[in-house]
Amino acid sequence: MPPGPPYLPSTAQSGLKPTPLPDDPVSAVLLALFVGSATLHMAIFQLNRRRSHRFFFSALLFGFSMARITALTMRIVFAHNPTNVSIGIAAGVFTAAGVLLLFLVNLMFAQRMVRAYLPEVGWKKGVRWGFRGVYVSVGAALVMVVTVSVHMFYTDDVDVRRRERDVQLVAGTYLAALAFAPIPVVLGARWWAGRRAGNGGLVREKFGKGSFRAKMGLLLTTAVLLSLGAGFRAGIAFAPRPLTNPAWYHGRGPYYFFNFGIELVVVYMYGLARFDRRFHVPNGSKGPGDYAKGLRLSVNKEEDVFGPADEDEGVNVDREEVADKADGDDTSGHIGDDSGIASAELEERYAYAQRQSEALDLTKKSSGENV
Structure with a gap:
């Protein structure tokens, strides 16, 4: 057989x-x-x-x-x-x-x-x-x-x-x-x-x-x-x-x-x-503007930096993040505590995020879409 x-x-x-x-x-x-x-x-x-x-x-x-x-x-x-x-x-x-x-x-x-x-x-x-x-x-x-x-x-x-x-x-x-x-x-x-x-x-x-x-x-x-x-x-x-x-x-x-x-x-x-x-994105992102609004004015603890435990995705707050305006990049790659960021840097980040959000709102209004 x-x-x-x-x-x-x-x-x-x-x-x-x-x-x-x-x-x-x-x-x-x-x-x-x-x-x-x-x-x-x-x-x-x-x-x-x-x-x-x-x-x-x-x-x-x-x-x-x-x-x-x-x-x-x-x-x-x-x-x-x-x-x-x-x-x-x-x-x-x-x-x-x-x-x-x-x-x-x-x-x-x-x-x-x-x-x-x-x-x-x-x-x-x-x-x-x-x-x-x-x-x-x-x-x-x-x-x-x-x-x-x-x-x-x-x-x-x-x-x-x-x-x-x-x-x-x-x-x-x-x-x-x-x-x-x-x-x-x-x-x-x-x-x-x-x-x-x-x-x-x-x-x-x-x-x-x-x-x-x-x-x-x-x-x-x-x-x-x-x-x-x-x-x-x-x-x-x-x-x-x-x-x-x-x-x-x-x-x-x-x-x-x-x-x-x-x-x-x-x-x-x-x-x-x-x-x-x-590739972090802010927790709870559901629509236009949510990525840019992920910046925080004050950071005091790890949860503010990395986001709450019940979400799969993190908050885009980091020490060298603002440098993207000049198309810079960070290659340190360490895993550490990012608290205690200088207030001047935070204010600069916040202002940049606000400008992004305002520009996005203008783009949407000009195209006839609601935010």
Whole structure:
């Protein structure tokens, strides 16, 4: 009788079939680096939480790092149990699923940038629900990819496998588009805001710490890297090769680089650049003007700096925040107590926030919209 499911794939798989050498040492090094990223993001999350500020994006990147640790562990186990197809399936599922968390983080940051550049547009109900629909679609794509990827190992029906491969191609292409989406969204918002401002200067709602140039640079760089990885995976799906004749792009080098290598750069960039400070938004932001009104005239305790404990997002008060008028940036990245800020700096920040709010009100009145 022919062997039953799960069946071995008939086409070459990305990364090929792992073996103790060279996969064990490579996977072990990558695993250790992801342990470091998990530790970094959980430390940031816990330190912020103690200051009554819960920046949940740090928890998301901790979860992503744990998913990558699991995937690499499964690959090492599979290298020592090559006949256990179920372990290989598990490794593939964790590899495919984890990166979607990074896509979600970038999309949410892109939404915040749109609201800062174009508050009267970014806060519209249609735009808000559009972003929410995209977030839901990421989950739906994940379910489709995981379902068909697993089921393909449990059926030998050629017609069913062909339809499931079509689902993989559509989902992979869609996810690659989502990885790229923050780039045109943010650049488009920046261009539109500048065009509308004309000679009067760019009006935008300041949020978080550091300059808009630094925020945009961080977001666009990570989006380019994630797009490169997603595009590579989608391209492999469109160019299958027989199991006995894999192409260069199925090799271990491209597999480790375009999956784990790129993602390591992204998670460490976010952690070391202190994205938990750069992408703060005021608690309870619900409409235009709320980002700019996040500045406080007096700061006496940690809750005033980081926001109350019952919210997921922080208040954009920080020692070097005002320098954005000159397009400056802060690279200190320390975790410390920001109380005791000089009153002159606070008054300058407050006046700047007031000017932003007044400019925003004038923009809304001229466009016929209510605040």
